[in-house]
Amino acid sequence: MTNIDFSRIDQVLDGYYPQMERDLMGLLACPSVKAEPAGEGAPFGRGVADALEYALAMSSTLGFQANNVDGYAGYADLPGETEEQIGILAHLDVVPADAKDWDSDPFSPVIVDGKIVARGTLDDKGPLVAAMYGALALADCGIKMNKTVRFIMGCDEESGMSCMTHYLSKYAPPACSFSPDAEFPLIVAEKGVAHYSLSKSWDACQASPCLLSLKSGSVANVVPGEALAELCWPAEKALPELPADISAELAEGKLSVKAVGHAAHASMPEDGENALMKLVRFLNTLELQGGGADFLRSMGALYDDDRYGAGLGIAEETDKGRLTSVPSVLNLDEKGAVLLGDIRFLYEHTEDEIHAMLEKAVAPHGLILGDWLAQNPLYLGEEHPLAQKLLGVYREFTGDMTPPLMIGGGTYAKTFPNCLAFGPEKLGEPNLVHQPNEFITQDNFRELAKIYARAIYALAK
Ligand SMILES: [Zn+2]
Missing domain, CATH: 3.40.630.10 (Zn peptidases)
Incomplete structure (x- = not known):
């Protein structure tokens, strides 16, 4: 025929x-x-x-x-x-x-x-x-x-x-x-897809101001549109000046800080605005004490670029596309934190290679790369x-x-x-x-x- x-x-x-x-x-x-x-x-x-x-x-x-x-x-x-x-x-x-x-x-x-x-x-x-x-x-x-x-x-x-x-x-x-x-x-x-977790624990902080909790996001493949932190805040200390999209409320020695961004699918981070990183960058200007603050400083360094993975050392762009990397879910309390992230990588790499690069980037910060669920490109x-x-x-x-x-x-x-x-x-x-x-x-x-x-x-x- x-x-x-x-x-x-x-x-x-x-x-x-x-x-x-x-x-x-x-x-x-x-x-x-x-x-x-x-x-x-x-x-x-x-x-x-x-x-x-x-x-x-x-x-x-x-x-x-x-x-x-x-x-x-x-x-x-x-x-x-x-x-x-x-x-x-x-x-x-x-x-x-x-x-x-x-x-x-x-x-x-x-x-x-x-x-x-x-x-x-x-x-x-x-x-x-x-x-x-x-x-x-x-x-x-x-x-x-x-x-x-x-x-x-x-x-x-x-x-x-x-x-x-x-x-x-x-x-x-x-x-x-x-x-x-x-x-x-x-x-x-x-693109290949990898979902992973990074975690760290520490002793509860006795000093002030310090971070009590930070929560943002619910699933790894979505850019978080909202993030919420609670800080222990000394009564005599002046309240920080707030950038756009960040609000704060002081009650009974606790400062609640909220950042608003814009949710999007993690495969298209340019469509969104990462509220979690907006909040982390702001909190990093407050000179907080304790393990939680250290964790946020690590995040600031690793995810300063919250779309394309520069801080993780995995950024890559070819004529076929660009690797994306989004920190998406954070559950942090007084004693530790678990962060989930989403990476979409190009076919020049395998998931094993991306895993090794990520591990190398986070190890100096004392972060443990735990869960790993990935598909090759x-x-x-x-x-x-x-x-x-x-x-x-x-x-x-x-x-x-x-x-x-x-x-x-x-x-x-x-x-x-x-x-x-x-x-x-x-x-x-x-x-x-x-x-x-x-x-x-x-x-x-x-x-x-x-x-x-x-x-x-x-x-x-
Ligand atoms: Zn479908």
Whole structure:
């Protein structure tokens, strides 16, 4: 088979549109936020298990051969002439959504002004449904493909990817795959990600003024938007002058100091303002006593650059991107502190090398590098045959010649060999992934199915 007439495929997809939208709305109504295990087949809670069962039932109705992989993941096959597989890797779990920040209930999808609004529309339920209908349209038009198309639906993408570890413990990965879970035109490289802890203990300080506590942040992959410290402050001592974004309140010999910044994803620290470091820099001007003050001075030296890792000696920038490093969570009390940080590193280095560099930087300060959870970078590059095929599909369909991208985030592409993230977001378009009022436009949803039909054909023919 050489070329096929895609206008026929597009027509079939236009005909399917109302059904495709209904299927998506049903899937969006499953509140698939990770929760405590809820019995057999629900290792990530009832909401996620419901979404998996819904997606598998939908796949069967569409004629795919569907299977539940112990509640961790599921797959749906469109058999080809051979058993060699191409994979489409999407996830059914979503990040939490606080209803009070939304204009409508995040798990009661609505259509407003041509937008389908609900948690998961873009990340990642919409792309999954669109790709499935893309494959269905190929089959409907009688196009027999050489390879078997396998949709792999994971249930734990947003927090740990144990879904794919479980899947790969039972099945071999497809020969090549794409994951519709990032941006167009195509992601050809993903930075390595490391989350770590630094800790130190000391004896409680008897002198004054000294630091009693400092708390900031809750998860390692977010630039903290707020930081709060409590100081023991002598009654006769004048209050310090306060810079912008810092407030203080004195009550019963204790000075509470608060810094306000701007939260952002740690992979894009330039979008945020680190409140923790704002507070540390201010406190370092106050000549505080004790172990807590020593710890803050170490932080001041190591994280003077709170975005790109200069103080840690790991800064690196190439034409492909820039390493990012964010101190994100601090829990400090009178006797010690634990700091969590996030590093996104370039493919010139392995996680072992970054670990060694970090250890060397913090050792002179008496800090202990403890927890370490890291993934090596992914780099396939634009010349890779898989990249060439997917980029070709996108460029032919849209006429957009934007070069492929390197991102700081991690997708399923890191967990499978020969896999790249392809769509669904478009550069320059507003996107509310992980934010309130997440949506996909009906036009984009319809178009996605057409692009993914072409991508599936290009890989499976
Ligand atoms: Zn996603």
